[in-house]
Amino acid sequence: MAQLLQHLINGIAAGTIYALVALGYTMVYGVLKLINFAHGDVMMVGVYMGYSTAFLLGRQAQSTPWGVLVIFLVAMGGCALMGFLIERFAYRPLRDKPRLTALITAIGISFALSYGFQLDIGFLPGSAPRAFPQIIKPAQWFTVGDPEFPDVVLWNWQVISLMLAVGLMVGLQYLVYRTRFGRAMRAVSFDHRVAALMGIPTDRVISLTFMIGSALAAGAGLLYAIKDTSVSPLMGLYVGLKAFVAAVIGGIGNVPGAMVGGLLLGLVEEFVVGYAASTWRDAVAFGFLILVLLVRPGGLFGRVAAEKV
Amino acid sequence: MSEAQVKLLGERREFPSLLAVDGVKVSYGAIQALKGVTLKVGKGEVVALIGANGAGKTSTLRAVSGMLKPVGGRITFGGEDTTGAKAHTLVPRGMAHAPEGRGIFPNLTVLENLELGAYLRNDAEGIAADMEKSYTLFPRLKDRRKQLAGTLSGGEQQMLAIARALLSRPKLLLLDEPSLGLAPQVTETIFRNLKDVNASGVSILLVEQNAHLALNFAHYGYVLETGEVVMAGPGKALLDSPEIRKAYLGE
Amino acid sequence: MSGPLLEAVGVSIQFGGLKALSDFNLAIHKGDLQGLIGPNGAGKTTAFNVLTGVYRPTQGEVRVAGQRVNGWLPHQINHLGLARTFQNIRLFRALTALDNVKVACRAQGSLNPEGVGLGVKFRGALSNYRDWWRALMLTPGFQAEERDLTEQAERLLEVMGLSHRRNEEARNLPYGEQRRLEIARALGTRPKVLLLDEPAAGMNTREKADLMVLIRKLRDDFNLGILVIEHDMKLVMGICEKITVLDHGETIARGAPAEVRNDRKVIEAYLGDSYLESQGGAA
Amino acid sequence: AGCEKKSQPTPSGEGAQGGQAAQPATTGGAPADSNTILLGEVGSLTGAQATFGVSTRNGIDLAIKEANAAGGVKGKKIAVRVYDNQSKPEEAAQATTRLITQDKVVLILGEVASSNSLAMAEKAQSAGVPMITPSSTNPSVTEKGDYIFRVCFIDPFQGFVMAKFARENLKAEQVAILQDNKSAYSIGLTDVFQRKFTEMGGKITTLESYSQGDTDFRAQLTAIKKTKPQAIYVPGYYNDVGIIARQARELGLTVPLMGGDGWDSEKLFELAGNALDGSYFSNHYSPENPEPRVQKFIADYKAAYGSVPDAMAALGYDAAKVAIAALEKAKDLSGPAIRDAIGQTKDFPGVAGTITLDKNRNAVKSAAILKIGDGKTQFVTTINP
Amino acid sequence: MDTAAAVSSKPGNPSSMVPASLRGILPVLVALPVLLLVEWLLSDSPFAVYLLSIMGVNVILAVSLNIVNGMTGQFSIGHAGFMAVGAYLSGVTSLALKDVAISFLPVAVSDQVFLLAALLVGGIAAAIAGFLVGLPSLRLRGDYLAIVTLGFGEIIRVAVTNTEAFGRALGLSGIPQTSSVAMVGFWVFMVVLVARRIAGSSHGRSLWAIREDEVAAEAMGVNTTGYKVRAFVISSFFAGVAGALFAHFVPIINPGSFTFVKSMEVVVMVVLGGLGSTTGAIVAAVFLTLLPEGLRSAFAAFGSGGSLAQQVDQIRMPVYGLLLVVLMLSRPQGLFGTRELWEVIPRWIPRRRKGM
């Protein structure tokens, strides 16, 4: 029983991260219909930015509320800028070209970032993982059994991450469906040329969406690094992939879908490892994805676009 | 191509100038779609653009509304040079374009489509009033307010496109084949409504296959052939011209 | 067999709460030239979609060549002899005009046995793979077949007056020619019944006149049954022998052009009063 | 086993056909001038195992520099051409082939990961170029043929060492295992540990797996915790182990962890914080070893690369040293001569232990058991083969 | 006569001098001696052989993926999975048959016979997997199909990692190195021939039609699902063969070689070559295979001493990534668009003539 509870906590905590990364994926996909394969790597870069900031702040300052805020702001701002640049120079020129071409530039950027950060030249960190500082002092918020050697633990950052994720999801959902900017985003996503005829500054909308998506990636990445206490150049690769899977499970382009998809994926993986064979985790995760898609071809929350003949 | 080769029929009524297209050239890669089109639309004027398939009517509208960047020539709108300006910068200056193929947003509801038409406006009341007005123009849209625009019938989509264009309160309305796929009654209604719209001071540049309808409606008309204006004149004068009757009216 | 080639019996379809078509009946025989009209959103295109298998009817029955085809896939229905064009042109845009038609020709050429049951399916699959094999090995029979196809397709282009465009990509054709290419392509499947969805849309008056002649000619030369959706009354009234009028998914009138034209309900729902006036004036 | 039967005839067959195709036939690249001896190295400089590749490279680099400073070999300077294999076997095979045929190296220094070394060994063996792998511990690597050597012990030994230590020194009865399913090394150690530990009367409570590069191990650890083990054997690489340790403590799992040489890195302590205090791992060497050559190596390495050398660096250094010694000793620079010279390596004083190559071309060495405490390792004991 | 011209103007068809019954196999008859000659010429430069082999494998992968991604317009990014199936099953087959030889044949020939058998085993197994993966394409479109193919690829990889018979993480080693340039070349030749012949046949047209407009294709009587599945089957058969060849010259395979990164590499080749262009896929595959090696040579000019020289080999990969971006930006349609080499080159050379 205690174990079940612990698995539940772990699964939700892992799923939260998938969900957070998936939110950014989904945002970008939502407007550009582009699987932004570099998303995970942008996240990785964001974490390194946060890492350096924490390092510069020093041990004392980094774990004060202000320090944490600064770390998050620097990472998110830096990534927003990077997202802007990537969109501006690698995706925008290809906007009216076949969709796959932008996918290739995304892959190129992903390679450049993930391999580039393995170099040991200049400011680049080299391939070894680094321990990410505990900027949020871990505290047990709930335990079952002996508090020294608890059977079940719930940590403060687990709750904080989840609340942040839910908050972000609600905020994004509001942004997309209730604001003018959101309406513009959705218009741009269907046809940016016609959207421009409505007076929507499409370039700006797309840039902004990218910046939001990248900032989200950085934020998610920091929470991820706090949770798993390390940062490495390859961290973006698999989290990126899993987050993409989560987004698809939920219905890509759909904000609550990303959230639910992420949590489900986290839980499925947790329970496969906990109660079945841990070696089959990835296979089960993808099997779950395929199953969901076969039953609902547009993902859980997605709608297959009604195409009228 | 110089003006000299354009066959002019009749006298043009004077309108204060609003849009002037001067020798505009457009190409799609190797294909040159417009070889130098010159035309004018005055304030409050309705101008029709007719021509065979592929003559370049749509391309002209696209160049005017900023969807395409001309490779040559000049476009002035409301006294400003807008050659090559981005589409979204023209909307606040009073340009609205209901494009060919309608360009509705299929996964948004009818209502959201209409709201996007008023994207740059901030007067909630004005918008609400105009919204009501479009519902009286096209009652069908009111019934289908909540439906996804992509599942509307062809004609309904056309209505939506026009209504949406009007919601930005334009000075100049560019319409690309508004009667395409519409029931005769609806076509008639739309043109009647367009008359009212025009009467309220909106200029219209209209592209239409139905030359009869268009020239009857327009103050002035231009005939486009393979990317060039070959003939121009007041609507009625064009309608009476034997060449037009033969080429476009099948007589 | 003199039964109808295409028959709809009490067909209805519903999208969510919207009944797009209700109790729709229709019979097309060899040599028929019928019209289907109605206001925008009446359900005309939906009717085409149900007949051709794009949508599955919620009620009623569709029969093609005497076969009940509810739930069949569009290509299977097509193989029974039903072909169509689309309201929004759907050509294979990057293919040449000739290839557009050849795609359709081929599909008919290598017809597989239709039907259910494992045996049939298996034989179908086998013959499919044999077919591929022949293509890979360039067997003489296959080469002859390809030549045949090209000839067929070229004949069709000629009939539709598109021979001069044979090697141009479909997307580069002017609108009117695209419409005609769609018809040529549909004919490539060697249909018994042809459904045309607003074939004259986007054409000018003169082109429409040409199209009228063409449609009649197709019916005669190919011995087809034809059903046309069109908003141009001159065209519909000019060529159709029988017209069905839909409104809100319901059939509100049916009969010869003269009857329909004077039907009060049709005038109210669709034609409008001014139509009568203009008819008085022009015709 | 007897799998050399078929791979043997290939090179000799070709040799027969082309006569002496070896030296003058091809031109390829700018051959090293006659004053240098060119060695080749293939390493994972990018990809999942990059950190080991980099350590190894540094170790080799240091050894070469020392040798050159001391006058080189046979009066010639030594140079190394290093290629990256992105931690992929096909890239390793390609790079090896390139080293052999384009760069014409006389000897190849191999990889950390056994699967990559295996790919290299196939190529080196069939070309008749000797190869020394510093730290691939999978037994199958040197089974590829008589040109393939290694300067480290092999998985079965290391697995056995830890099983023995757990059973005899720690007196553990119940041990859980958490293995890296993506790494042959980890699976190899696991298999041996599991067998030996059970033979010695212990019990494996559960066997859980993760994949290299994972960062969340809570699911496995929660499952392990339920089985109440007295220790957990985690034969993985340090970059994962550091995180595993933290998460284990976080979940209230306080028993010691045990591991192998993959743990050895200064970075381990940074990653794990003090979560590994009281844990043990087996290693090729201990930096605490007071022997002057070891301390000198550590000092030089620190001076050159700014960190304490880990086992991979030490083994890279040793491999290069063994290679250099063999080159010196070999009667000429032909493959067979160098091969024979390497094969005769006996009681060679490496920084990671004294190296004697057995008839299977594996180093017979003792293993050190190190204990972690306060962000440092302490030498506990040596276990001999 | 118009039609005859149409047929012979189709590039890739042998001239009409050849009797119709021979046309099918003529290219093969011509190619075989050429391949054997190349094999003989290269017999003592193993690096060239290795490079040519890996290039050949990449060409097979790219051309075969192009059948699904380029011609049919489906979006598959799980090609490495099929490659893995082919590699492992052929590897296991060869390992099992290692000590067997056909006594009445020379060793080299006997080796090639066994190799061919192993390749077919790998190819057919992959084709079966392709059939299974093709099935969801009945229901899924676009990016959703893509992620499912990716998922299948990963599942295959996990399954392999957990199978004792496949050597788990260590993989299979000791597979006989029987692959030869001639054999690789033969399969390159086969896949190109098949791709070209499909493209030139009515089947190819049906695939194009599906790519252009599925609804219309279906309405015109094209069995879209059937065609999609068959495209998957053919494509994965060749991917399987490519994997099998790969296994026989590396000659060690492990799951790390078949990750989704590998799949992406193949997608990159296809898109860079121009979706739907067979020759484009070939050129892109060759180019992208040589690129890292070329960078290596270029960087090697820095010499082999000093720490920068040791770093340069790592700089290869980020540079490769950036080059992809630059290439795509400068030729967004891919090298050849949907055209083939011989349709493109005339456009490049006589620029002037058109105007006159």
Ligand SMILES: Nc1ncnc2c1ncn2[C@@H]1O[C@H](COP(=O)(O)OP(=O)(O)OP(=O)(O)O)[C@@H](O)[C@H]1O
């Ligand atoms: N996106 C495009 N790419 C390439 N060529 C184009 C494109 N759009 C139009 N063209 C070509 O430009 C020329 C003019 O086209 P345009 O659409 O302006 O004509 P139009 O008068 O509107 O014709 P229609 O009556 O068919 O709508 C035609 O030859 C057409 O083939």
Ligand SMILES: Nc1ncnc2c1ncn2[C@@H]1O[C@H](COP(=O)(O)OP(=O)(O)OP(=O)(O)O)[C@@H](O)[C@H]1O
């Ligand atoms: N897939 C669908 N989902 C929901 N509603 C649909 C769908 N397809 C059609 N409809 C609705 O069914 C009604 C009939 O549409 P249909 O396209 O058949 O009209 P139509 O008679 O062809 O009109 P038009 O002349 O304008 O083309 C419309 O109100 C449309 O909104």
Ligand SMILES: [Mg+2]
């Ligand atoms: Mg137009």
Ligand SMILES: [Mg+2]
């Ligand atoms: Mg319709």
